[in-house]
Amino acid sequence: MTIEQGKILDELKDLLAERRFIELRKLLLEQHEKDIADFLDELSPDTAALLFRMLRKDQAAEVFAYLDNDSQEFLISAFSDQEVSEMIETLYLDDAVDMIEELPANAVKRVLQLATPQTRKLINHYLKYPEDSAGSIMTSEYTRLTKGMTVKEAIEYIRHYGEDRETIYTCYVTSASRILEGVVTVRDLLLSDDDDLVKDIMDPDVIKVYTTEDQERVALLFHHYDFLALPVVDIEKRLVGIVTIDDALDVVHEEATEDFEIMAAMSPSEKPYLKTSVWEHAKNRSTWLFVLMISATISGAILNRYENAFMVLPVLVTFMPMLTDTGGNAGSQSSTLIIRGMALDEIKFSDLGIVIWKEFRIGILVGLGLAIVNFLRIYFLIKVSFPVALVVSLALFITVILSKLTGSILPVLARAVNLDPAIMAAPLITTIVDAAALILYFQIASRLLHISI
Amino acid sequence: MTIEQGKILDELKDLLAERRFIELRKLLLEQHEKDIADFLDELSPDTAALLFRMLRKDQAAEVFAYLDNDSQEFLISAFSDQEVSEMIETLYLDDAVDMIEELPANAVKRVLQLATPQTRKLINHYLKYPEDSAGSIMTSEYTRLTKGMTVKEAIEYIRHYGEDRETIYTCYVTSASRILEGVVTVRDLLLSDDDDLVKDIMDPDVIKVYTTEDQERVALLFHHYDFLALPVVDIEKRLVGIVTIDDALDVVHEEATEDFEIMAAMSPSEKPYLKTSVWEHAKNRSTWLFVLMISATISGAILNRYENAFMVLPVLVTFMPMLTDTGGNAGSQSSTLIIRGMALDEIKFSDLGIVIWKEFRIGILVGLGLAIVNFLRIYFLIKVSFPVALVVSLALFITVILSKLTGSILPVLARAVNLDPAIMAAPLITTIVDAAALILYFQIASRLLHISI
Numbered sequence: 001m002t003i004e005q006g007k008i009l010d011e012l013k014d015l016l017a018e019r020r021f022i023e024l025r026k027l028l029l030e031q032h033e034k035d036i037a038d039f040l041d042e043l044s045p046d047t048a049a050l051l052f053r054m055l056r057k058d059q060a061a062e063v064f065a066y067l068d069n070d071s072q073e074f075l076i077s078a079f080s081d082q083e084v085s086e087m088i089e090t091l092y093l094d095d096a097v098d099m100i101e102e103l104p105a106n107a108v109k110r111v112l113q114l115a116t117p118q119t120r121k122l123i124n125h126y127l128k129y130p131e132d133s134a135g136s137i138m139t140s141e142y143t144r145l146t147k148g149m150t151v152k153e154a155i156e157y158i159r160h161y162g163e164d165r166e167t168i169y170t171c172y173v174t175s176a177s178r179i180l181e182g183v184v185t186v187r188d189l190l191l192s193d194d195d196d197l198v199k200d201i202m203d204p205d206v207i208k209v210y211t212t213e214d215q216e217r218v219a220l221l222f223h224h225y226d227f228l229a230l231p232v233v234d235i236e237k238r239l240v241g242i243v244t245i246d247d248a249l250d251v252v253h254e255e256a257t258e259d260f261e262i263m264a265a266m267s268p269s270e271k272p273y274l275k276t277s278v279w280e281h282a283k284n285r286s287t288w289l290f291v292l293m294i295s296a297t298i299s300g301a302i303l304n305r306y307e308n309a310f311m312v313l314p315v316l317v318t319f320m321p322m323l324t325d326t327g328g329n330a331g332s333q334s335s336t337l338i339i340r341g342m343a344l345d346e347i348k349f350s351d352l353g354i355v356i357w358k359e360f361r362i363g364i365l366v367g368l369g370l371a372i373v374n375f376l377r378i379y380f381l382i383k384v385s386f387p388v389a390l391v392v393s394l395a396l397f398i399t400v401i402l403s404k405l406t407g408s409i410l411p412v413l414a415r416a417v418n419l420d421p422a423i424m425a426a427p428l429i430t431t432i433v434d435a436a437a438l439i440l441y442f443q444i445a446s447r448l449l450h451i452s453i
Numbered sequence: 454m455t456i457e458q459g460k461i462l463d464e465l466k467d468l469l470a471e472r473r474f475i476e477l478r479k480l481l482l483e484q485h486e487k488d489i490a491d492f493l494d495e496l497s498p499d500t501a502a503l504l505f506r507m508l509r510k511d512q513a514a515e516v517f518a519y520l521d522n523d524s525q526e527f528l529i530s531a532f533s534d535q536e537v538s539e540m541i542e543t544l545y546l547d548d549a550v551d552m553i554e555e556l557p558a559n560a561v562k563r564v565l566q567l568a569t570p571q572t573r574k575l576i577n578h579y580l581k582y583p584e585d586s587a588g589s590i591m592t593s594e595y596t597r598l599t600k601g602m603t604v605k606e607a608i609e610y611i612r613h614y615g616e617d618r619e620t621i622y623t624c625y626v627t628s629a630s631r632i633l634e635g636v637v638t639v640r641d642l643l644l645s646d647d648d649d650l651v652k653d654i655m656d657p658d659v660i661k662v663y664t665t666e667d668q669e670r671v672a673l674l675f676h677h678y679d680f681l682a683l684p685v686v687d688i689e690k691r692l693v694g695i696v697t698i699d700d701a702l703d704v705v706h707e708e709a710t711e712d713f714e715i716m717a718a719m720s721p722s723e724k725p726y727l728k729t730s731v732w733e734h735a736k737n738r739s740t741w742l743f744v745l746m747i748s749a750t751i752s753g754a755i756l757n758r759y760e761n762a763f764m765v766l767p768v769l770v771t772f773m774p775m776l777t778d779t780g781g782n783a784g785s786q787s788s789t790l791i792i793r794g795m796a797l798d799e800i801k802f803s804d805l806g807i808v809i810w811k812e813f814r815i816g817i818l819v820g821l822g823l824a825i826v827n828f829l830r831i832y833f834l835i836k837v838s839f840p841v842a843l844v845v846s847l848a849l850f851i852t853v854i855l856s857k858l859t860g861s862i863l864p865v866l867a868r869a870v871n872l873d874p875a876i877m878a879a880p881l882i883t884t885i886v887d888a889a890a891l892i893l894y895f896q897i898a899s900r901l902l903h904i905s906i
């Protein structure tokens with residue numbers, strides 16, 4: 001929302017509070033459908049339903065599509081059968097499917113009963129595509145042309161039938177049996193002569209995806225090729241739908257958020273933070289915290305084994321947090337870059353060798369720098385003995401290299417065994433690196449300082 | 454890239470190796486401009502230049518825009534003056550500016566000398582916009598209509614002048630002095646009658662941004678409103694350019710990557726992982742590692758103070774990693790959600806109270822669960838004494854609550870003082886929480902177990 005939109009929102013609220021409905025309606029109708037929906041979402045359900053009925057018919061469906069699930073559910077329950085029926089037929093198919101996926105079972109039943117048989121069949125078909133697949137985010141409202149049309153005919157066709165199409169800007173050319181033969185943009189059509197044939201200006205090398213393709217990969221294709229729409233075909237290569245750029249953009253945000261959540265050791269959730277209940281938040285966060293808490297006791301067991309070392313030389317304990325934290329940070333830097341690189345398709349399994357060699361050298365550079373600074377600091381400032389300063393700095397140097405390697409190799413291996421690489425992020429890397437760093441530290445200490453363990 | 458594109462890439466490489474240039478050219482020309490650019494980027498500069506000259510004129514500029522900086526630089530140096538001049542005039546202005554920003558100074562000089570005075574002036578103007586502002590990603594090639602045009606005239610205007618426009622699908626209506634008066638899409642035009650006037654079908658409530666607007670906010674507007682293009686105005690509200698959805702999508706990826714990097718304690722870099730040198734990687738990662746290493750010694754100092762406690766009861770040391778790791782993880786879960794929520798504009802400073810109250814309750818739920826499991830495990834399995842089990846579990850419970858609060862409050866405060874909230878992520882939170890957890894732990898231990906400290 002821009003600042004201006006924010007001001008208008010306040011004005012709308014004032015008009016509502018003063019019940020000046022005529023002015024309210026006038027100002028409301030001037031707003032973008034998304035802003036109208038956001039405004040309605042903030043009101044009590046009854047007030048929202050009241051204002052919703054004030055909208056122009058041509059706005060209502062679009063506003064409805066932008067409403068959050070709770071508001072949609074309330075409106076559906078408040079609508080007459082006639083209104084439900086009209087709404088479901090006016091909505092774009094992908095918006096209708098999105099809504100139905102979130103409605104409670106009895107509302108779904110009512111909506112499907114009130115839809116025309118054809119719409120019902122389409123919706124049921126769409127509901128079958130696996131979650132997060134191209135099929136689940138596509139819409140069937142695309143513009144279909146045939147090879148033999150002239151540019152003039154094509155433009156007339158679009159002008160006549162375009163109203164119902166989610167995007168008219170990318171048109172697909174298919175055979176009678178719906179096999180995808182080419183793609184032509186409205187731009188191509190407008191910039192050609194009226195008498196040119198569609199088959200001569202279309203691009204026959206269409207980049208397409210299958211219904212089962214992962215939505216994340218679909219979104220990457222939009223990023224890669226700067227498309228406005230991408231055709232989706234079934235296994236017989238028949239055109240069944242299109243994905244539009246607005247849905248691809250939603251996927252990009254959704255997938256990035258999911259990665260952020262998994263990388264911070266949470267079960268991913270599609271709900272915004274403020275709309276998620278305390279209970280759900282606690283549930284999403286607990287599983288991994290339990291697993292990691294149990295794993296962290298490995299470090300405890302290791303410390304148990306080296307009890308003698310820190311009884312003899314308690315100062316060793318004071319450097320533990322610095323050592324394990326730095327190892328954890330160094331490792332999660334690497335894992336973050338690799339996970340992100342793989343999500344953007346910039347790093348592949350076949351790059352593993354290059355990655356390891358790169359991280360090894362980076363580890364040496366960074367580790368050396370940190371070890372030297374650390375040595376100077378604890379020897380001259382904290383004034384520990386020379387051998388202790390050496391032990392701590394040497395352990396730090398090797399820990400950094402080891403952490404970089406662990407942090408870069410594990411995400412790539414995860415992908416290789418079909419796990420989400422994002423699991424191999426800071427929390428897990430930290431736990432693994434903690435244990436390794438402590439063993440290293442006390443082993444070096446016991447050897448160089450001649451402490452029996 | 455889809456699997457099919459991958460196969461074609463291999464085929465192109467084979468044809469090149471066998472020097473079958475005629476077939477190579479034929480197959481190459483059929484590919485999407487982005488795929489041609491990716492293919493050329495992988496070749497030696499000389500071979501790439503050779504193949505680039507085989508492209509059709511209408512493809513060349515688009516392929517050039519997709520090439521990476523190194524390839525662009527080589528081509529510019531290999532081009533004749535005539536070729537440079539043609540290329541700079543054919544490129545979309547935003548692509549030309551992107552290229553010039555990355556070229557070495559002498560190449561920039563040559564390019565600007567070979568551009569027409571008008572193009573040179575425009576480029577120089579664009580180069581002045583701050584990095585990451587709307588001005589820096591906009592293009593001036595947009596379609597401008599006037600109120601008095603009929604739909605027929607508008608469509609004819611687009612058909613005549615559309616060739617040079619980056620997007621023709623969203624057209625802007627301006628006054629003679631370029632004040633933005635309305636927006637009309639090609640869809641609106643095509644679905645209206647030929648005799649309708651532009652002023653009657655345009656939407657006069659145009660959502661626009663200023664040239665100085667942050668690109669991240671611009672990208673959020675695309676996400677919010679499902680736009681294909683967004684107009685950019687100067688402080689006098691005159692239309693100076695448009696941002697198109699493909700550039701907004703690039704920004705979304707770029708900003709998410711930047712957040713991932715900052716949140717993993719790195720200086721952000723726009724270069725892909727594999728194209729960044731070992732030296733640059735080491736540089737990007739060192740600063741924060743140094744800062745965090747020094748900060749982690751606070752924990753060391755705290756441990757120093759409680760040396761007596763763990764000399765008396767060494768078992769206390771073995772639970773330190775579990776305690777600090779769990780605290781770190783619990784805190785970074787919260788900070789990640791808050792940082793992401795603020796990046797998507799779902800959480801604002803005014804929500805701070807709600808956030809604190811929410812996190813407090815989540816902390817109690819999660820902390821209680823973890824503390825109980827931990828108590829049972831260490832009392833019955835590891836068989837520590839009852840008071841020690843109580844001390845560890847109590848410290849864990851309070852640490853989790855404290856971590857959740859720290860992790861959620863710090864990012865919001867960072868935004869309030871105009872720092873990037875992403876700084877307040879796992880690494881910094883872990884360091885802070887470590888120190889707090891250790892103080893808590895040893896204070897509780899000394900009181901409940903009556904150890905003098």
